[in-house]
Amino acid sequence: MAHEYFALQKQGTWSLIPPPPNASIIGCKWTYRTKLHSDGSIARFKARLVALGNRQEYGIDYEETFSPVAKLPTIRILFTVALYHGWQVQQLDVEKAFLHGNLSETVYMSQPKGFEDSSHPTHVCRLHKAIYGLKQSPRQWYNTFTTHLISLGFSHSKSDSSLLIRKQPSSTIFLLIYVDDILITGNNSSAIFDLLQKLNQTFAMKHLGTAHSFLGINITTKPNQYFLSQPQYAKSILQQAGMSSSNSLANPNCTKLPQQFGNDPILSDPQNYRKITGSLLYLTITRPDISYSVNILSQHMHNPMPEHIYLLKRLLRYISGTQYFGIPITKHNLSLTSFSDADWAGDPLSRKSTSGFCSFLDTTLISWRVKKQHTVARSSTESEYRALAAASADLIWLRRILADFQVPLDKPTDLYCDNTSTIALANNPVYHARTKHIEIDHRFI
Template sequence: MGTVRTLISCATNFGWALHQLHVKNAFLHGDLHEEVYMEIPPGFSKPETSRKVCKLRKSLYGLKQSPRAWFDRFRRAVCNMGYKQCNGDHTIFYQHSNCQITILAVYVDDIIITGDDDVEISRLKKSLSKEFEVKDLGQLKYFLGIEIARSPKGIVLSQRKYALDLLSDTSMLGCRPASTPIDQNHKLCAESGEPVDKEKYQRLVGRLIYLCHTRPDISYAVSVVSRYMHDPRSGHLEAVYRILRYLKGNPGRGLWFKKNGHLNIDGYCDADWGSCLDDRRSTSGYCVFVGGNWVSWRSKKQPVVSKSTAEAEYRAISQGLSEMLWVRNLLSELKVIRKDPLRLWCDNKSAISIANNPVQHDRTKHVEIDRFFIKEKLDDGIIRISYVSSIEQVADCLTKGLSVKECNSACDKMGMIDIYHPS
């Protein structure tokens, strides 16, 4: 989804059209390279065929090889049309022609086409229709449960229907709304309450995880409740219902992609030191802007215990830098950006000093690999790490619970709006 949001930011800034196609019975187009046999389907068996089996010539739904066989067939077909497969994301194909570009992104049987070469886009649609049974859905409006609304001012991604269906299935449509997704001073731990229905809890959290594709404001809260999927307690379930009550207040809120006229890559990273009460591991949070639009983010507990705030922040810098480099390599391969230095903002001066100081410090021995990784990119001029005050830190909402005022401010910084809210 980070790739899809990046392409939508490009389309917004460059004024590209977004087209959507759907491949009917996609898995049935796959070619099998192995010998696969199946039992004769019920209703077709006869006494004389009781000891016989069927040999498959094409892949079927339910076969483990079907997704791989389908994508291999699709890849070969698109490459034969003159397109190249992107190394940064293998589901992206592109073609340059006369200083124009056409980009195709595929997710199983759903296809997005964008670019500034209208003639090539029309030719590509016809070629795909000859190769597969394809339905042209016109302009991109609904993709993988995400609603896309476009106007001259920009594009809005939201999951309003998905959120309302979730509230309806949990009988929370009439609940009292909450002003924040998680309590500011929550004390959730592994022993918070009595055991609850594990399957129900996992199903709820799984649906919330998918909702995070357009709702970064609940990412931290969802990451916290995701830690206890193996042994959920009543306190954890209450935190899940708190997120649902928050969604009740603004189910149509989503990401707004504005036309800023550039594709500069900026990033923010932050860490909350020793925030997990179970193992005292820190929480890292980072976000990446492409063309002034929020396209990628993450809130996750760090894999090891940090001995200082500087160490925790430094690990967050490393994770944020890795994501920014991936976005940069993706856009560089598509040849839609200049190779300007990346800008990463951090609110910890000690971590910034360690990154810029070539002298080995005793307190950096536990992050030595991260230190050399970041230093190498600084020396090559690929990245610039700058200080930002905690008040202006955009990634703050990905590492801790916020107050009502701070939560609303964070949503504004992320570019989140609710187009369904009455004016």
């Protein structure tokens, strides 16, 4: 706590003033966390002073709060492109990142407990920096950091605002931001080293070496291959559900439900169901094999029934036996292909269809989605066609981001579909009574 407090003082985070009359003064609290290495061992014990941002009022204490973060397909593409060219991916962490952001609003905060000024115990802190906990802190940090990068010659990718690119005659550098975690790669190691030196003069950067753990994702480096997985996170979900020693299953879902369902004391609690299912959503970052099952469970967060608890338990048993599954990123060519499919009227209650697609850079899976369609499809052709339109939209974005990574796209992208009527409709823009209501999707493509 003392280390954190002195760091705040060193940054000039606030100045003590008498409490202004009729001013909104927010509180603060200490939070504690044990930081772990990727293997589960203790890295350090951390205390952080956090402002109670839930007491802020819009228009008085803050205005805009939105801050871009890197899209997950962009992260996978970065590793794939770096592996193809033989570049190293370096990882950076910014110490006290939010404290580098300057506040444009006037915010008053009470003094931190245990560290009140003895000569001015009733004074309040007039904040100059965007301390953790404030609603606008992530935005202020992002603006401060990207403005500095632009002054060093970087420019934003138009497809992903968190990807910044610097092209020079002797080097090209790609820098990806996810709040205070940063990945950097490029074709010139000395230029990257010089950049790190310049950044460290302005921001307290911690160089973590080659990327090995990013956003809780383990990055295992092998010759001509990366492997992305989340075994520790999967293990924590199983512990949360009390299923660490459960028997494993070979399938995350089932086609036929039993007549009767057993009772589970932990999963039967709707709050625990929502908590565990929400945690599983983050696990799908490296586990496309569970995306469909998690999609089904997520549709019943508000009122889970016994059959959904049974399906959740099955999924957790499957994860128990596949904790070390993940996504391999292999070194091949960078040809883009995509596959689209749909489950026509698959939902037994609403009779809506489910769209699914996955996109590959040669053999590396970089993007996928499972999503229930918004409207009821009146034919299998229509449901497959809507899935094709969704895949096309994703492909257009992927082609743009790959162009930013300087991947040559001199050929059309192959999009595969297994419905002959849909393929015929996509090839021949003919509208009649059965298809004119999906004309908007076709015109988009």
